[in-house]
Amino acid sequence: IKLKTTPPPAPKQKSSWNDSFAKSFDPHSSRSTIIPTTLKRVASHLDSYGLETTSSAFLVTHSVTGGTGSGLTSRFIESLREEHPKSNIISYTIEPFMTSVEGKGGGMEKFITDSTGPLYSYNTLLALVHLREYCDAVILKG
Numbered sequence: 001i002k003l004k005t006t007p008p009p010a011p012k013q014k015s016s017w018n019d020s021f022a023k024s025f026d027p028h029s030s031r032s033t034i035i036p037t038t039l040k041r042v043a044s045h046l047d048s049y050g051l052e053t054t055s056s057a058f059l060v061t062h063s064v065t066g067g068t069g070s071g072l073t074s075r076f077i078e079s080l081r082e083e084h085p086k087s088n089i090i091s092y093t094i095e096p097f098m099t100s101v102e103g104k105g106g107g108m109e110k111f112i113t114d115s116t117g118p119l120y121s122y123n124t125l126l127a128l129v130h131l132r133e134y135c136d137a138v139i140l141k142g
Helices: 021-025 030-048 067-083 117-134
Strands: 057-063 088-094 098-102 108-112 137-141
Touching (some): 021 067, 030 067, 067 088, 067 117, 088 117, 117 137
Parallel strands (some): 057 088, 088 137
Antiparallel strands (some): 098 108
């Protein structure tokens, strides 16, 4: 007996716009609704350890290539700064994956290897500008 099978449908490709800084940073986006809940959890953890908000420090680890890591995390850090103005905020930031290629002049040039490379570059740039304003220190890991 031979059964006729059809291949599964190809997965839908996400639009690169879904991974943009602007879409995730927007305070009216569906992603931004998790920020107040997360800030409440941060406050409850501080209370459970008996820490004052003035003596606390925060380390935020994230990537800056996609929209969530660049836009939503930037929005979260801004909100964290508003809630805890005297606390230290340190960002451990993962940069986009880049490949070195020999350039025209014989030197090495770096290129983002993903097909949405230009968008990743803009996400990174916008996130770093924002992190510079709201963080006490930014550690870049490439």
